[in-house]
Amino acid sequence: MRHTIQVTVNGQTHRVEVEPRLLLVELIRDVLGLTGTHVGCDTSQCGACTVHVNGEAVKSCTMFAVQADGCEITTVEGLATDEQLHPLQEGFWQEHGLQCGFCTPGIIMAAADLLKRNPDPSEEEIRRALEGNFCRCTGYHNIVRAIRYAAARMRGEAVVPRGEAAPTGAS
Amino acid sequence: MIPQTFEYKKAQTIDEALALLREHGDEAKVLAGGHSLIPLMKLRLSTPELLIDIGGIQELSEIREQDGRIELGALVTHRTIEFSELLKQKCPVLPEAAAQIGDPQVRNKGTIGGSLAHADPAADYPAVVLALDAEIEATGPDGRRTIPVRDFFQGLFTTALRPGELLTRVRVPVMPPRSGAAYLKFPNPASRYAVVGVAAFVKLAPDDTCAEVRIGITGAAAAAFRATEAEKRLVGKTIDDRTLTAALEDMVDPDDLLSDLAATAEYRAHLCHVLTRRALRQAFERAHG
Ligand SMILES: Cc1cc2nc3c(=O)[nH]c(=O)nc-3n(C[C@H](O)[C@H](O)[C@H](O)COP(=O)(O)OP(=O)(O)OC[C@H]3O[C@@H](n4cnc5c(N)ncnc54)[C@H](O)[C@@H]3O)c2cc1C
Numbered sequence: 001m002r003h004t005i006q007v008t009v010n011g012q013t014h015r016v017e018v019e020p021r022l023l024l025v026e027l028i029r030d031v032l033g034l035t036g037t038h039v040g041c042d043t044s045q046c047g048a049c050t051v052h053v054n055g056e057a058v059k060s061c062t063m064f065a066v067q068a069d070g071c072e073i074t075t076v077e078g079l080a081t082d083e084q085l086h087p088l089q090e091g092f093w094q095e096h097g098l099q100c101g102f103c104t105p106g107i108i109m110a111a112a113d114l115l116k117r118n119p120d121p122s123e124e125e126i127r128r129a130l131e132g133n134f135c136r137c138t139g140y141h142n143i144v145r146a147i148r149y150a151a152a153r154m155r156g157e158a159v160v161p162r163g164e165a166a167p168t169g170a171s
Numbered sequence: 172m173i174p175q176t177f178e179y180k181k182a183q184t185i186d187e188a189l190a191l192l193r194e195h196g197d198e199a200k201v202l203a204g205g206h207s208l209i210p211l212m213k214l215r216l217s218t219p220e221l222l223i224d225i226g227g228i229q230e231l232s233e234i235r236e237q238d239g240r241i242e243l244g245a246l247v248t249h250r251t252i253e254f255s256e257l258l259k260q261k262c263p264v265l266p267e268a269a270a271q272i273g274d275p276q277v278r279n280k281g282t283i284g285g286s287l288a289h290a291d292p293a294a295d296y297p298a299v300v301l302a303l304d305a306e307i308e309a310t311g312p313d314g315r316r317t318i319p320v321r322d323f324f325q326g327l328f329t330t331a332l333r334p335g336e337l338l339t340r341v342r343v344p345v346m347p348p349r350s351g352a353a354y355l356k357f358p359n360p361a362s363r364y365a366v367v368g369v370a371a372f373v374k375l376a377p378d379d380t381c382a383e384v385r386i387g388i389t390g391a392a393a394a395a396f397r398a399t400e401a402e403k404r405l406v407g408k409t410i411d412d413r414t415l416t417a418a419l420e421d422m423v424d425p426d427d428l429l430s431d432l433a434a435t436a437e438y439r440a441h442l443c444h445v446l447t448r449r450a451l452r453q454a455f456e457r458a459h460g
């Protein structure tokens with residue numbers, strides 16, 4: 001039996017009919033056409049499918065769409081406002097936090113959850129918060145920098161992107 | 172990976188969930204956080220015809236203190252436990268263990284009731300609730316009953332819950348004065364589940380020897396268990412290298428333990444020994460405050 005559910009995705013409310021076995025990530029990508037959320041492993045490991053459900057990061061490949069009935073969902077597409085990149089998106093850009101970019105939406109959503117709880121995380125805390133996200137390209141180094149950049153921006157601090165820092169040692 | 176088709180019903184109350192379980196029997200499965208069940212359904216290792224979603228039952232999402240105990244509803248998530256101020260003050264070993272489960276996304280969805288009912292041999296909470304001598308409340312067609320946790324884990328994915336019963340609450344003691352507990356885990360490097368995890372509880376007597384000791388072990392065998400022989404040998408002793416060496420010798424028999432790709436039974440026995448030693452030391456230090 002199909003169920004009619006109502007979900008609010010990035011501020012927009014949708015009523016859709018779904019089969020119970022439809023995964024939340026399939027609803028987001030295939031039904032609503034928001035393909036920023038990726039499917040990496042489909043086995044709850046890699047975190048590429050991470051979205052926020054009622055403000056908390058979850059792996060949308062490990063939740064049925066029917067379970068999200070009545071929920072507020074945010075995907076990576078919902079972060080930017082009025083053409084203004086979210087500080088995390090800006091951080092990934094400025095600090096070169098991605099290579100192929102496949103993991104990036106999931107990592108940004110996991111990081112957004114972290115920064116809500118902890119506005120000034122240490123490198124160690126960032127790495128722990130990313131235990132559920134795999135990146136097969138970057139080695140995580142610049143991802144950590146990107147998240148620290150975003151955290152500083154969100155705390156209202158001025159940040160100088162690495163590439164634009166004054167050369168050291170110049171007289 | 173696409174699960175087999177199933178029907179879905181959302182229960183708003185415990186009674187509704189019990190009525191659905193009664194009506195549908197074996198064909199139905201309860202869905203809590205879904206973080207053990209959904210992966211199994213996607214692999215078609217589990218093919219229920221009906222899912223009864225209990226995720227919206229409000230009264231099972233609460234943590235409260237009552238009569239020297241802390242009562243956790245079955246639906247309290249690992250994340251809520253990890254950050255609970257009440258638990259950090261009154262039973263800090265539970266948040267300590269919760270923070271070691273999987274990853275943040277898993278902790279946002281997974282529930283303590285789901286973890287205990289599922290009884291994965293490598294799950295973390297079983298060791299902790301054994302060391303705390305917790306109680307499980309089950310609710311079935313005939314009402315509620317309390318199951319002492321030492322009788323709860325019966326084998327691989329097997330518990331004392333009866334068909335048609337829900338695990339509704341878990342009760343852990345508020346840590347008494349001059350007591351301490353610790354949970355240590357050797358995680359599987361890929362899955363983060365426990366290859367072996369050990370929780371230790373120590374309560375001191377006025378002369379600083381151990382008045383009570385409990386050791387809960389997960390990951391090592393088909394079901395989590397108490398290392399009761401070692402516990403007995405430690406009562407009346409202080410915890411130092413010599414007593415630990417004597418008490419923990421042969422504390423587990425490798426013949427009773429699991430062997431798999433992650434670790435042989437002999438290696439698991441070794442981990443039991445090392446982690447128990449460290450966990451007891453930490454618990455003992457914490458008991459001294
Ligand atoms: C990537 C990943 C990593 C993980 N790592 C760890 C780890 O390191 N340590 C660890 O301990 N766990 C780990 N888990 C498992 C996780 O903790 C699960 O959340 C937990 O095992 C099950 O809880 P749930 O609420 O998700 O239950 P569900 O998946 O909804 O249910 C599990 C089973 O229990 C039954 N059930 C659920 N609730 C009840 C109830 N109240 N009464 C009766 N039956 C019930 C269901 O019918 C089902 O059979 C991991 C999971 C994933 C996906």
Ligand code: FES
Nearest residue numbers: 040041042047061
């Ligand atoms: S696709 Fe969901 S965790 Fe990998």
Ligand code: FES
Nearest residue numbers: 099101135136137
């Ligand atoms: S940038 Fe390629 S997987 Fe992370």
